Amino acid sequence: xxxxxxxxADASALADALGISPDAVAALIRSGELDLRLAGxxxxxxxxxxxxxxxxxxxxxxxxxxxxxxxLVSMQKGVTMETRTLVERTPTEPxxxxxxxxxxxxxxxxxxxxxxxxxxxxxxxxxSSNAQAVIPVSLPALDGPGAQELRVLVHGATAHxxxxxxxxxxxxxxxxxxxDLFGRKRHTxxxxxxxxxxxxxxxxxxxxxxxxxxxxxxxxxxVEVDYVRRAEADGxxxxxxxxxxxxxxxxxxxxxxxxxxxxxxxxxxxxYGEALLSASGDLSFTAQGSGLRFLAAAPGIVSAPSLVQAxxxxxxxxxxxxxxxxxxxxxxLLEDARALADYREADGYRVLLVDVDDIYWxxxxxxxxxxxxxxxxxxxxxxxxxxxxxxxLVGKGSLDYRDLMGLGGNWLPPALATTDGGLFPSDSMFxxxxxxxxxxxxxxxxxxxxxxxxxxxxxxxxxxxEGDHESMDALFVxxxxxxxxxxxxGRLLADWVAPERRREIDLNTENLEAARDRLFSMWNGPLGWxxxxxxxxxxxxxxxxxxTQTDVPELVELQSQPVLLSWSCNILRFDIPGFSSLGEDLLxxxxxxxxxxxxxxxxxVDADALRSGFTEAAFASDAETIGEAMLRxxxxxxxxxxxxxxxxxxxxxxxLRLRVTPPEANPPVDRGNDSPPNDVTxxxxxxxxxxxxxxxxxxxxxxxxxxxxxxxxxxxxxxxxLIRRRRA
Numbered sequence: 001x002x003x004x005x006x007x008x009a010d011a012s013a014l015a016d017a018l019g020i021s022p023d024a025v026a027a028l029i030r031s032g033e034l035d036l037r038l039a040g041x042x043x044x045x046x047x048x049x050x051x052x053x054x055x056x057x058x059x060x061x062x063x064x065x066x067x068x069x070x071x072l073v074s075m076q077k078g079v080t081m082e083t084r085t086l087v088e089r090t091p092t093e094p095x096x097x098x099x100x101x102x103x104x105x106x107x108x109x110x111x112x113x114x115x116x117x118x119x120x121x122x123x124x125x126x127x128s129s130n131a132q133a134v135i136p137v138s139l140p141a142l143d144g145p146g147a148q149e150l151r152v153l154v155h156g157a158t159a160h161x162x163x164x165x166x167x168x169x170x171x172x173x174x175x176x177x178x179x180d181l182f183g184r185k186r187h188t189x190x191x192x193x194x195x196x197x198x199x200x201x202x203x204x205x206x207x208x209x210x211x212x213x214x215x216x217x218x219x220x221x222x223v224e225v226d227y228v229r230r231a232e233a234d235g236x237x238x239x240x241x242x243x244x245x246x247x248x249x250x251x252x253x254x255x256x257x258x259x260x261x262x263x264x265x266x267x268x269x270x271x272y273g274e275a276l277l278s279a280s281g282d283l284s285f286t287a288q289g290s291g292l293r294f295l296a297a298a299p300g301i302v303s304a305p306s307l308v309q310a311x312x313x314x315x316x317x318x319x320x321x322x323x324x325x326x327x328x329x330x331x332x333l334l335e336d337a338r339a340l341a342d343y344r345e346a347d348g349y350r351v352l353l354v355d356v357d358d359i360y361w362x363x364x365x366x367x368x369x370x371x372x373x374x375x376x377x378x379x380x381x382x383x384x385x386x387x388x389x390x391x392x393l394v395g396k397g398s399l400d401y402r403d404l405m406g407l408g409g410n411w412l413p414p415a416l417a418t419t420d421g422g423l424f425p426s427d428s429m430f431x432x433x434x435x436x437x438x439x440x441x442x443x444x445x446x447x448x449x450x451x452x453x454x455x456x457x458x459x460x461x462x463x464x465x466e467g468d469h470e471s472m473d474a475l476f477v478x479x480x481x482x483x484x485x486x487x488x489x490g491r492l493l494a495d496w497v498a499p500e501r502r503r504e505i506d507l508n509t510e511n512l513e514a515a516r517d518r519l520f521s522m523w524n525g526p527l528g529w530x531x532x533x534x535x536x537x538x539x540x541x542x543x544x545x546x547x548t549q550t551d552v553p554e555l556v557e558l559q560s561q562p563v564l565l566s567w568s569c570n571i572l573r574f575d576i577p578g579f580s581s582l583g584e585d586l587l588x589x590x591x592x593x594x595x596x597x598x599x600x601x602x603x604x605v606d607a608d609a610l611r612s613g614f615t616e617a618a619f620a621s622d623a624e625t626i627g628e629a630m631l632r633x634x635x636x637x638x639x640x641x642x643x644x645x646x647x648x649x650x651x652x653x654x655x656l657r658l659r660v661t662p663p664e665a666n667p668p669v670d671r672g673n674d675s676p677p678n679d680v681t682x683x684x685x686x687x688x689x690x691x692x693x694x695x696x697x698x699x700x701x702x703x704x705x706x707x708x709x710x711x712x713x714x715x716x717x718x719x720x721x722l723i724r725r726r727r728a
Contacts, residue, residue: 001058001061001068001069001070001071001303001305001306002061002067002068002306003058003061003303004058004059004060004061005057005058005237005295005297005301005302005303006055006056006057006058006237006259006261006295006297006301006302006303007055007056007057007058007302007303007304007305008048008053008054008055008302008303008304009053009054009055009056009073009304009305009308010052010053010304010308011025011026011029011051011052011053011054012025013304013305013308014034014054014073014308016308017073017308017309017310017311018073018075018310019310025051026050026051026052027051028075029047029051029052029053029054030047030050030051032047032077032078032080033075033076033077033078034054034073034074034075034076034078035073035074035075035076035077035078035079036054036056036071036072036073036078036079037071037072037073037074037365038069038070038071038072038267038365039365039366039367040365041267042078042079042267043056043071043079043267043268044056044079044080044081044082044267044268044269045078045079045080045081046080046081046083046271047080054073055302056269057261057263057266057269057295059266063367063368063369063402064118064119064120064121064401064402065367065368065369065370065401065402065413066367066368066369066401066402067402067403067404068306069367070366070367071305071366072311072361072365072366079268081261081268081269081270081271082268082270082271083270083271083272083273084262084270084271084272085272086260086272086273086275086285087285087286087287088275088284088285088286089247089284089285089286090284091249091278091280091282091284092247092249092284093230093249094141094230094231094232094249094250094251094252095230095231095242095243095247095248095249095250096143096228096229096230096231096243097228097229097231097240097241097242097243098148098226098227098228098229098241099226099227099228099229099240099241100224100225100226101137101138101139101224101225101227102222102223102224103135103137103222103223103224103225104124104221104222104223105124106120106122106123106124106402106404107122107123107124107125108122108123108126109121109122109123109399109400109405109577110122110123110126110155110157110219111399111416111422111423111424112157112421112422112423113155113156113157113158113184113217113219113422115155115185115186115423116186116418117415117416117417117418117423118371119186120221121399121401121416121423122400122404123155123219123220123221124219124220124221124222125206125219125220126157126217126218126219126220127206127207127208127217127218127219127220128208128215128216128217129208129209129210129215129216130207130208130209130210131207131208132205132206132207132208133205133206133207133220134203134204134205135203135204135205135206135220135223136201136202136203136204137201137202137203137204137223137225138200138201138202139198139199139200139201139202139225139227139229140200140229140232140234141229141230141231141232141234142198142199142200142227142228142229143227143228143229143230144228145197145198145199146193146194146195146196146197146198146227147193147194147196147198147225147226147227147228148192148193148194148225148226148227148228149190149191149192149193149225149226150169150171150176150189150190150191150192150193150204150223150224150225151188151189151190151191151223151224151225151226152167152169152188152189152191152204152206152220152223153186153187153188153220153221153222153223153224154167154181154186154187154188154189154206154218154219154220154221155185155186155187155218155219155221156181156182156183156184156185156186156187156218156219157184157217157218157219158184158214158215158216158217159183159184160212160214160216162212163211163212163213163214163216164180164181164182164211164212165180165181165182165187165208165211165216165218166178166179166180166181166208166209166210166211167179167180167181167189167206167207167208167209167218168207168208168209169189169191169204169205169206169207170203170204170205170207171191171193171196171198171202171203171204172196172197172198172199172202172203173203174196176191176196177191178209180211181218186221193225193227198225198227204223206220230251231243231248231249231250231251232250232251232252233250233251233252233253233254233296234252235254236253236254236255236297236298236300236301237295237296237297237298237301238250238253238295238296238297239263239293239294239295240293240294240296241291241292241293241294242287242289242292242293242294244290246286246287246288246289247284247286248283248284248285248286248287248294249282249283249284250282250283250284250296251280251281251282251283252281253277253281253282253283253296253298254281254298255277255281255298255299255300256276256277257274257275257276257277257298257299258274258275258277258283258296258297258298258299259271259273259274259275259296259297259298259299259302260272260273260274260275260283260285260294260295260296261294261295261296261297262287262292262293262294263293263294263295264289264291264292264293269295272285274299275296283296311361313358313361313362314354314355314358314361314362316354316358316359316362316363316376316379317362317379319383319384319385320385321352321380321384321385321386322350322384322385322386323350323351323352323380323384323386323388324349324350324351324386324388324389324390325344325349325350325351325352325388325389325390325391325392325655326351326352326354326377326380326388326390326391326392327340327341327344327351327352327353327354327391327392327394328354328356328359328373328376328391328392328393328394328412329353329354329355329356329393329394329395329412330356330394330395330396330411330412331355331356331357331411332411333394333395333411333449333451333452333455334353334355335452336394336449336451336452336455337353337394337455338353339452339455339456339459340392340394340447340455340459340653341353343459343462343463344653344655347655347657349390349655350386352388354376356373356395356411356412359372359373359376360372362376363375363376363379368401368413369413370413370414370415370416370430371415373393373413373415373430374415374429374430374432374433377391377430377431377433377442378433381433381441381442382433387442388442389442389443389627389628389655390442390443390444390445390625390627390653390654390655391430391431391442391443391444391445391654392444392445392446392447392653392654392655393412393427393430393444393445393446393447394412394446394447394449394455395411395412395447395448395449396409396410396411396412396448396449396450396574397409397410397411397412397413397414397425397446397448397574397575398410398413398414398575398576398577399414399416399423399425399575399576399577400577401413405577405578407577407578409450409577409578412446414426414427414574414575415427415429415430416575417429417600417643417646417647418643419600419601419643419646419647420601420643421600421601422600424573424575424599424600424601424646424647425573425574425575425599425649426599426646426647426649427444427445427446427649427650428440428444428634428645428646428647428648428649429646430442430444431443431444432645432646436642437638437642437645438634438641438642438643438644438645438646439634439635439638439645440630440631440634440645441631443625443626443627443628443630443631443650443654444649444650444654445594445626445627445649445650445651445652445653445654446574446649446650446651446652447587447588447651447652447653448574448584448587448588448651449588450588454588454589457588457589457590458587458588458590458652458653460561460590461561461587461590461591461592461593462593462594462652462653462656464560464561464593465528465561465562465563465593465594465656466593466656466657468526469528469529469563469593469658470528470658470659471526471528472501472526472527472528472529472560472562473501473502473503473522473525473526473527473528473529474494474497474501474502474503474528474529474530474531474619475503475504475505475519475522475527475529475530475531475562476490476491476493476494476497476502476503476504476505476531476533477490477504477505477506477507477515477519477530477531477532477533477534477541477546478490478491478504478505478506478507478508478532478533478534479507479532479533479534479535479541479542479546479568480507480508480534480542481508481534484508485604486508486533486534486604487506487508487533489533489567489604489608489611490504490506490531490533491504492612493531493533493611493612493615494531496615496616496618496619496620497619503522505518505519507534507542507546512542512544512545512546515546516546516547519546519547520551520554520555520558522560523555523558523559523560523562524558524559524560525559525560526559526560527559527560527562528560528562528563529562529563529565529618530562530563530564530565531565531567531611531615532564532565532566532567532568533567533568533604533611534567534568535568535569536566536568536569536570536571536597536598536602537569537570537571537582538570538571538573538576538579538581538582539581539582540571540582541566541568541571541582547582548582549580549581549582549585552582552585552586552589552591553589555586555589555591556589556590556591558591561590561591561592561593562592562593563592563593563594563595563596563626563652563656564583564586564592564594564595564596564597565595565596565597565611565614565615565618566583566595566596566597566598567597567598567602567604567607567610567611568597568598568602569598569600569601569602570598570599570600570601571583571595571597571598572584572595572597572598572599572649572651573599573600574599574651575599583595583597583651584651587651587652592652593652593656594626594650594651594652594653594656595650595651595652596614596626596630596648596649596650596651596652597648597649598647598648598649599647599648599649600643600647601647602644602647602648603641603644606640606641606644607637607640607644607648609636609637609639609640610633610634610636610637610640610644610645610648611633612636613632613633613634613635613636613637614629614630614632614633616632616636617629617632617633618658622659623658623659624657624658624659625654625655625656625657625658626650626652626653626654626655626656626658627650627654627655627656628658629658630650630654634648
């Protein structure tokens with residue numbers, strides 16, 4: 001269901017999905033032998049048209065992850081609506097009730113403001129210093145010259161310890177006061193309107209004033225107004241509160257009859273039948289009770305489901321499973337993902353391919369929610385006979401969970417990590433199953449593909465890498481820096497590799513063009529690894545562009561598909577609607593066998609243990625896969641900030657082989673006391689004084705094509721850059 005209101009599910013559509021005849025479904029409807037559930041709870045319904053349809057009342061859709069609700073209909077005894085007798089009375093003036101009008105538009109995403117990732121990430125207006133938003137406020141059927149209360153929902157997108165967001169509100173040209181709001185968080189400004197004149201049509205101005213030296217940005221989310229109104233319908237679907245004395249009168253209904261429901265208990269409404277209106281379109285009736293809510297719907301406004309289809313539950317909660325390797329695929333890529341499953345099965349792994357939709361049904365009652373993926377992995381880790389070692393997510397993901405921007409691409413939604421620099425995608429969070437220390441227990445990788453063709457290119461790159469990478473060169477690249485810290489880190493990493501395989505580029509001593517020539521020359525030779533330390537952006541390595549997205553087509557024509565380890569910021573950010581990052585392009589175009597890097601800001605000092613642990617595991621240990629190297633690196637950096645672990649992740653296959661030894665058929669996994677081996681759950685989680693620190697020095701440089709439909713998101717990422725300027 002993609003809309004709220006009165007819904008009829010036709011018996012013939014249900015019959016096609018259930019695999020029985022329409023007459024059989026009609027009989028089930030008449031006898032109440034269908035169970036209708038939403039979010040796991042039974043919903044009351046009633047038969048319509050002598051069993052030709054089942055009718056129910058759908059609530060408003062308020063999920064931050066989906067624009068629709070999914071109901072499950074099964075052939076068993078359900079909950080049917082109580083039918084009440086309508087007690088009519090002589091029409092009178094419409095009664096009065098307290099109503100709330102909400103005004104909201106989801107115009108742009110605001111992840112850089114650091115809001116709660118479980119709340120709505122889209123906002124209406126972005127205000128800088130002395131900027132204002134003008135918002136029309138319509139109060140239909142307003143009774144009297146005033147309203148009760150105004151609430152303005154805003155979000156502080158920037159923060160300063162001593163500087164507030166200073167907001168002034170104006171109502172119909174009159175100032176309602178100045179409000180100081182502290183902190184990068186959500187705020188609700190409450191203003192009584194009882195002493196202020198309100199009309200049916202009003203104008204609210206939200207203005208932010210300068211209150212300090214730091215440039216402020218405030219997001220306006222929504223506006224709510226409580227006011228007393230007359231029970232005058234403003235459309236064919238009218239929700240209204242009852243009169244306190246139980247004598248209810250409604251006018252203005254645009255039809256001869258209406259379906260009337262008591263929706264005081266939303267999951268279990270009661271049905272009064274189809275009521276005949278008076279000649280003037282009035283509905284007057286008696287119903288006693290406190291806090292009553294009603295719905296009156298014209299017959300022509302009854303809607304149908306947008307989709308009715310069969311559902312066969314996958315038994316994902318069974319504990320009788322022995323699986324090494326999980327593939328979680330977007331539904332439309334499921335058949336394409338079988339190629340990856342076949343590849344890993346041939347490599348000796350026990351593979352389970354799972355439709356993400358089945359995970360939703362098993363762990364979030366059918367509702368799209370990224371948390372369901374983590375819940376599924378946690379269940380598998382704790383309860384399956386063999387805990388999976390690897391999980392690969394197949395499909396593009398986007399922070400625009402509801403596709404409000406119309407750009408698509410959210411087929412397998414990411415988790416979003418809350419960091420000091422805002423929200424960033426974090427598949428590593430899916431693998432952090434014990435506590436919230438940031439250290440994953442299962443190695444997670446993502447293939448952010450849109451088609452089977454892209455998956456084919458990735459598999460070709462994986463096969464080429466696994467064939468002979470142990471004899472290939474490893475290139476260590478250091479960006480230029482004032483204190484030579486990137487080059488120093490690069491030299492330490494290079495020491496883990498035998499001298500005959502080791503190659504180096506140092507931008508402190510080489511000019512950019514010469515370094516680019518050497519990089520492309522080595523990419524066209526026996527190159528298995530590129531380890532980079534320095535600045536990174538959405539579309540590049542180094543501020544000046546040692547490697548950018550515009551170079552990817554040239555790399556496609558070259559010989560090697562190396563793994564890229566980029567100890568930098570932002571190059572793996574895959575969740576931006578309508579945009580592909582450098583890391584995504586390198587993988588999906590087949591120019592790299594995998595990329596391990598950060599989706600957000602990376603602090604150079606804090607990342608030291610992570611990059612050292614990864615490099616040691618990859619080049620000087622018995623780690624057979626890149627996933628095992630990842631887990632060892634995260635455990636080595638267990639004392640570092642949680643958000644560092646969360647933003648570092650893999651685009652690629654976590655079972656990518658680093659050693660030619662075949663995987664053990666049934667490797668032991670210690671899950672005693674809900675903790676994996678070497679789990680450091682007791683380690684303190686610290687937050688640095690300045691995050692990201694001055695040593696990381698990452699700048700964000702979106703490509704020019706981010707202008708068009710991606711414009712709002714670029715605006716906000718620019719805001720993140722502004723915050724980032726506090727580095728030395």
